[in-house]
Amino acid sequence: MLDRTSNAPELPPEIARRRTFAIISHPDAGKTTLTEKFLLYGGAIQMAGQVRAKGEARRTRSDYMQMEKDRGISVSASAMSFDFEDYRFNLVDTPGHSDFSEDTYRTLTAVDAAIMVIDGAKGVESQTRKLFEVCRLRDLPILTFCNKMDRESRDTFEIIDEIQENLAIDVTPASWPIGMGRDFLGCYDMLNRRLELMDRADRNRVAESIKLDGLDDPRLADHVPPRQLEQLREEVEMASELMPQFDHQAFLDGTLTPIWFGSAINSFGVKELMDGIGHFGPQPQPTSAEPRQISPDETKVSGFVFKVQANMDPKHRDRVAFVRMSSGHFRRGMKLTHVRSKKPMAISNPVLFLASDRELAEEAWAGDIIGIPNHGQLRIGDTLTEGEAIRVTGIPSFAPELLQNCRAGDPMKAKHLDKALTQFAEEGAAKVFKPMLGAGFIVGVVGQLQFDVLGSRIEGEYGLPVRFEPSQFTSARWVSGERQAVDAFVNANKGHIAHDSDGDIVYLTRLQWDIDRIERDHPDVRLTATKEMM
């Protein structure tokens, strides 16, 4: 487990000011709108409305295909950097569709914190819960934003209770809403003892902020009608008694989440949330690796690939590897060692993603996300260092939940299919297995939609029509153990054996019963549902 420390001022200032995070939410809760306001207040865009086309969360299948054709857009939305006050924010986009959970998981390995957006009327929804669970696996600190308070929403206590009960995390109110729906006036900022008033007339204007001397301050009565004021005082008093106080360490440990109430579309509560990320952090955290963890303040540069996006320009077959910098101060042109191949790589055209533009990254610090264009050398899970043989860990590959046979529409083009599938496997878009017996490939994914996307991309990018057909197998397990035991096992089960795109052996299963049988008959062989990418 990583050692998360509070924001002690021990990192170099350039690193300490970085905040690298993702937004998790159920589709429609307001992730795109919030992202847009972040960029607006970070000065990265001039006008609200520019991110709308890029939000991935609400895409339908056909939108997704279209987006796949227009790769540039989705790439620039994958990571965005902007400054806010003294901080440099790196916002990493998580794919919205539940079918891409593996990709999401890996994306979350590249961030230090997550913002969980919930819709005040709907509370914790299915996708929120799934994504939250992924954050929990890594003990990521979570800031919660309860959105759409300008609409009829649930009772504040009820919302907080639901998060606590449903997600088993302590919740502390950072702000408290005053009224709701049409009567929503704004919030009492519980951390800074301020009154924040929402401006309904101008959606992009930041709320008026009034410094108060606690809830007994007579100035409150100038802004809040008596009935609402009484309710506010009662509720805040009750909340202070019933709910935990903000505890920075508990937040950093991922056991306590502060919640802000607001309305992203009205720009309300957004700045307070941004202040929260800036102020509470966390700053860039250590990266788990073998044989030792990497600390962000190490002077030597290191980073790891958590995402690969290929064929952004189909004519050039280029790929961009998204690298999270783990340590040091990277400068353009540096030679880094690609640890897997032990080869040096000159990083001459790294890119930074500034809202809608890509820019050459002249430099990057621990915590930053850069894109490295390459021709396929860089794969998910790869580590780059200044020479040390160190390997970042904790970037898993999951056993697919759906398998289908994949064949080229034109049998003469089977070779090309091999190439296309290998490339998608390296991009992490699917698992590709070559069975020991027989021809063709078996493709494994987590959700049905991935087959459709894959089929359309192979056709679009390689001019190869493909057919997916049902397979007798339903899942796959990686095989490990002593060489002799594995060989004996493979020989006895040839009809079930395949190799993945790294050449590792997998056992294709039909039923859970198959796995139980192997465990009984071959105790020396281990079957696993995850594999570390390396």
Ligand code: G4P
């Ligand atoms: P997502 O990325 O999480 O899927 O959500 P997105 O930001 O696209 O927001 C989903 C819908 O909720 C949008 O409405 C958006 O305008 C609306 N919305 C976001 N924040 C707020 C808020 O604070 N208050 C209210 N009342 N609505 C909010 P839409 O009608 O689906 O799209 P659009 O026509 O407005 O673009």
